[in-house]
Amino acid sequence: MAKMNGSQAVVKCLLEEEVSTIFGYPGGAVLDLYDALMDAPIKNVLVRHEQGAIHAADGFARTTGKVGVALLTSGPGATNGVTGIATAHADSIPLVVITGQVSRNLIGNDAFQEVDIVGITRPCTKHNYLVTSRDDLVPTLREAFHIAASGRPGPVLVDIPKDLQTAILNYPERTPVQMKSYQPHYEPHRGQIAKACKQILKAKRPVICAGGGVISSDASEDLVQLAERLHLPVTMTLMGLGAFPGMNPLSLGMLGMHGTYAANMAMANADVIIAIGTRFADRITGRLDSFAKEANVIHIDIDPTSISKNVRVDTPIVADCKMALTAMNAWLDQEEQNIDWREQAASVEAWLIKTIRDWQLSHPLTYKDDRTIIKPQYVVQVLEKLTGGNAIITTEVGQNQMWTAQFYRFNHPRHFVSSGGLGTMGFGLPAAIGAQMANPGKLVIDIAGDGSIQMNIQELATAQQQGCRVKVAILNNRYLGMVRQWQELFYNRRYSSTPMEVAPDFVQLAKAYGAVGLRATKRSEVEPVIKEALATDNLVLMDFVVEREEGVYPMIPAGKSTTEMLLV
Amino acid sequence: MKHTISVLLRNKPGVLSRVTGLFSGRGYNIESLCVAVTMDPEISCLTLVSNGDPPIIEQITKQLNKLIDVLKVTDISEQEYVEREMVLVRVNANANTRAEVLRIVDIFRGKVVDVATRSYALEITGSASKIQAVIDILRPFGIQELVRTGIIAMARGSKK
Numbered sequence: 001m002a003k004m005n006g007s008q009a010v011v012k013c014l015l016e017e018e019v020s021t022i023f024g025y026p027g028g029a030v031l032d033l034y035d036a037l038m039d040a041p042i043k044n045v046l047v048r049h050e051q052g053a054i055h056a057a058d059g060f061a062r063t064t065g066k067v068g069v070a071l072l073t074s075g076p077g078a079t080n081g082v083t084g085i086a087t088a089h090a091d092s093i094p095l096v097v098i099t100g101q102v103s104r105n106l107i108g109n110d111a112f113q114e115v116d117i118v119g120i121t122r123p124c125t126k127h128n129y130l131v132t133s134r135d136d137l138v139p140t141l142r143e144a145f146h147i148a149a150s151g152r153p154g155p156v157l158v159d160i161p162k163d164l165q166t167a168i169l170n171y172p173e174r175t176p177v178q179m180k181s182y183q184p185h186y187e188p189h190r191g192q193i194a195k196a197c198k199q200i201l202k203a204k205r206p207v208i209c210a211g212g213g214v215i216s217s218d219a220s221e222d223l224v225q226l227a228e229r230l231h232l233p234v235t236m237t238l239m240g241l242g243a244f245p246g247m248n249p250l251s252l253g254m255l256g257m258h259g260t261y262a263a264n265m266a267m268a269n270a271d272v273i274i275a276i277g278t279r280f281a282d283r284i285t286g287r288l289d290s291f292a293k294e295a296n297v298i299h300i301d302i303d304p305t306s307i308s309k310n311v312r313v314d315t316p317i318v319a320d321c322k323m324a325l326t327a328m329n330a331w332l333d334q335e336e337q338n339i340d341w342r343e344q345a346a347s348v349e350a351w352l353i354k355t356i357r358d359w360q361l362s363h364p365l366t367y368k369d370d371r372t373i374i375k376p377q378y379v380v381q382v383l384e385k386l387t388g389g390n391a392i393i394t395t396e397v398g399q400n401q402m403w404t405a406q407f408y409r410f411n412h413p414r415h416f417v418s419s420g421g422l423g424t425m426g427f428g429l430p431a432a433i434g435a436q437m438a439n440p441g442k443l444v445i446d447i448a449g450d451g452s453i454q455m456n457i458q459e460l461a462t463a464q465q466q467g468c469r470v471k472v473a474i475l476n477n478r479y480l481g482m483v484r485q486w487q488e489l490f491y492n493r494r495y496s497s498t499p500m501e502v503a504p505d506f507v508q509l510a511k512a513y514g515a516v517g518l519r520a521t522k523r524s525e526v527e528p529v530i531k532e533a534l535a536t537d538n539l540v541l542m543d544f545v546v547e548r549e550e551g552v553y554p555m556i557p558a559g560k561s562t563t564e565m566l567l568v
Numbered sequence: 569m570k571h572t573i574s575v576l577l578r579n580k581p582g583v584l585s586r587v588t589g590l591f592s593g594r595g596y597n598i599e600s601l602c603v604a605v606t607m608d609p610e611i612s613c614l615t616l617v618s619n620g621d622p623p624i625i626e627q628i629t630k631q632l633n634k635l636i637d638v639l640k641v642t643d644i645s646e647q648e649y650v651e652r653e654m655v656l657v658r659v660n661a662n663a664n665t666r667a668e669v670l671r672i673v674d675i676f677r678g679k680v681v682d683v684a685t686r687s688y689a690l691e692i693t694g695s696a697s698k699i700q701a702v703i704d705i706l707r708p709f710g711i712q713e714l715v716r717t718g719i720i721a722m723a724r725g726s727k728k
Contacts, residue, residue, distance in 0.1 A: 118582065119582075119585070122582075122585065122586060122589050123589055123593050126636070127636040130581075130582075132581075147636060179636070180639060181577070181578055181636060181637055181638060181639045182636045303634070304630045304633070304634075305627065305630040305631055305634055308623065308626065309627060
């Protein structure tokens with residue numbers, strides 16, 4: 001066993017876990033860790049605010065499937081990270097967040113920059129640790145990586161006191177992590193798989209609802225295979241966008257509060273719903289007592305707590321989504337001879353070709369375009385056209401996020417990066433930086449609003465320092481648009497604190513950061529601006545001055561049933 | 569409906585706050601909670617009583633199981649089980665009532681654990697309903713102080 005100090009042990013452990021990039025911010029309680037990292041073949045990304053470090057690690061994780069790693073100092077460094085940690089927790093993103101803590105002899109004494117970060121983050125991490133002895137340091141980090149990445153993924157925080165970072169310890173040999181109290185269940189129950197397949201084969205009005213679990217278990221190909229062989233229409237939750245190709249004819253687009261008419265109607269009228277890797281959040285179910293009343297619900301999820309939490313489930317399958325979908329496809333292969341495929345196709349034909357097509361044609365996703373004024377949806381459509389639906393898109397939160405979800409059809413999983421559960425404004429820019437660091441050869445675009453972008457705009461400097469050629473498209477309506485929309489609809493147009501008439505000149509601001517700033521104020525300028533941005537080998541801020549009071553439609557008002565959609 | 573849930577968990581600092589934080593964060597009820605180490609010093613046993621509809625209780629057991637430090641969750645009230653609670657009561661006892669209080673203690677198979685000039689401190693053990701009955705009967709004498717342990721419980725029959 002090699003002798004080394006705690007900081008060197010942390011670095012060695014990170015290398016064993018194949019960590020290539022760390023996002024963080026130094027400070028008194030992590031000086032030793034940063035010193036040890038300087039000699040390691042690990043890229044250190046210095047952010048400008050700790051929240052940005054966590055979101056960047058999150059963007060890294062979402063676009064790669066690997067565990068994102070962040071390193072923060074004690075006290076305010078750690079508390080600044082909390083919003084980022086809660087964001088990752090809400091969306092089940094694997095992170096390991098290492099925080100420095102004051103030395104053990106000072107803990108509990110209200111020391112300088114001391115905070116009980118384990119207590120603070122207990123409800124917003126999958127698990128967390130305060131390391132209290134040198135012998136626990138390496139095993140704890142290994143457990144943290146294991147827990148973050150396995151089962152239903154999530155963020156794990158490890159708080160390391162400063163004195164342990166310099167304590168000499170024996171580095172333990174690497175052995176597989178085994179925890180009696182934590183053994184995630186991956187394998188689907190075979191009987192339930194057969195039961196589910198039989199129900200789907202008998203269905204007249206089936207629909208698949210794919211969530212983020214399909215993406216995190218890398219099950220997209222299996223999903224496409226299942227949907228195509230059984231002619232199953234597929235709708236996706238916000239977190240599931242990209243799980244099924246948006247341009248596939250079977251795709252109904254997103255469902256829920258701002259989902260498509262066809263998707264919500266299909267869910268409301270289905271006789272069998274196959275929900276895969278989704279937790280039936282309130283944004284997709286609307287009023288629970290009227291949600292999918294007629295349907296036989298098959299629910300596949302790795303987390304038993306997701307099942308029958310909000311929606312009563314008829315056929316629960318607790319399993320990894322990929323394993324469950326593989327098993328379903330295998331069952332269908334095995335029963336190939338016994339299935340009357342022609343009858344199966346015929347039985348869903350009316351549903352697909354008549355009912356659903358009618359909904360799609362009568363109420364497509366649309367907006368009232370204008371010859372001169374820029375409609376924000378148009379900007380998203382042009383972005384889709386010029387990138388072929390193949391760019392990695394991050395979003396902020398609000399109208400910009402919903403228009404992206406509606407009008408940018410994603411061809412691939414891990415290409416749509418957005419804060420779904422927590423709805424964290426300021427997420428998009430740092431997440432784009434993390435995504436770009438993980439995918440240096442790819443085009444990464446942050447679709448932002450003028451409100452959200454200002455929440456973590458300081459990260460432009462991080463992007464520049466790292467040479468990240470991220471493109472930021474600001475849909476600038478000088479309002480906090482989504483809140484304004486609610487005020488328009490439900491508060492008699494009393495725009496309390498939503499006009500944001502004072503903002504920086506984003507073009508000048510870009511220049512101040514050494515980036516390129518572009519502005520479009522007319523519809524005809526949108527395409528040239530985007531083309532120029534895509535051709536520019538630099539960080540670019542595009543300021544699209546859009547229609548001020550455009551709304552996101554369709555919309556299911558909060559607490560209403562999914563069939564009570566407000567349309568354009 | 570009342571459920572008595574037994575939870576085996578890793579005996580580590582902060583584990584109890586994970587359990588109580590889960591209950592407060594998700595708005596579940598805790599009626600009583602009792603925790604101590606088991607035969608294995610690395611494992612603690614926590615007994616808690618909660619109430620709620622079956623879907624709530626199902627969520628509670630699932631959420632408890634999801635905690636990384638939790639080894640096993642059993643809803644003991646789904647089977648035959650014994651439950652016990654202990655109470656310490658200091659009750660007024662003057663020359664006129666002493667004999668009566670002692671008779672009550674005797675009936676409930678309790679013990680006098682401390683004697684003062686005007687009071688007795690009593691120790692009584694039993695099911696939650698028996699404890700409640702004792703308290704109700706002693707109340708007219710004047711209860712000065714009362715401490716309950718909370719319920720512990722065990723399934724009946726031999727352990728597999």
